[in-house]
Amino acid sequence: MTATAPIARVGDRLPDFALPLLDGGTLALDDRRGKRLLLFFWGSW
């Protein structure tokens, strides 16, 4: 086993990430800083 991949937990800073928007373009988490954010993770399956 290599070193364990770091996982962000409650109390940690969520690392910035950017993902494609369903309607085109990209959403960067960085653009949402300064706001209270609810991230809702789901799947169609």
Add this chain to the structure above:
Amino acid sequence: MPGWQRFYAAHHASDFEFVAVALEHAGAEAARPYAARAGATFPVVVDEHGLTSGLLGFKVVPNGVLVDQDGIIRYAKYGGFSIDRAEDVAAVERFIRGDDPGPSPDHAPLYALGSLEQEVVATRLRLGRLLDAVGRREEALAEWQAALRLDPGNLVIRKQIWAVRYPERFYPAINWTWQKEQLACERAAEVAAGICDPDGCPLPHHVPR
């Protein structure tokens, strides 16, 4: 999702944002009808390669994660996070008001992947997506299956494979009884093959060298 759309419409304040992250290893298209049906006016992003599941260490959905103005995670619930659960909605409402959302449910992952394994899983997911996009579905499934072998407790990957291989069990409606039986059957085969232990933790000799 329709429920979250109503919640968003009622609570959308200048300093509150809702972002839906769809885990769709077989591509964004599967998410589109759900977002459309919900009339989603909030942003919906698609995570095709398990970037967020790797960052946060979750292996199931649906999940809710609350992040404050400084980017600090204040609350996380992995699995079963729902607009239909009063305690989940209450945590979000406290957070929106500026209060402490309260304690997060216990989240003790069965195991943590190594950095290399995590990278290999992400790469296999990406490769599978590329192959699937050009119609090489069996090769795509083989890549996703290889990712699952490294991360056998990952229900996001496992269910994605099922949805591609057995779409009739998922669309238009999810057959939960079938999933339970299928999971038990696959787990038993994986334990017998020495891929994971009965708890679903990967056995070390399956780590790539």
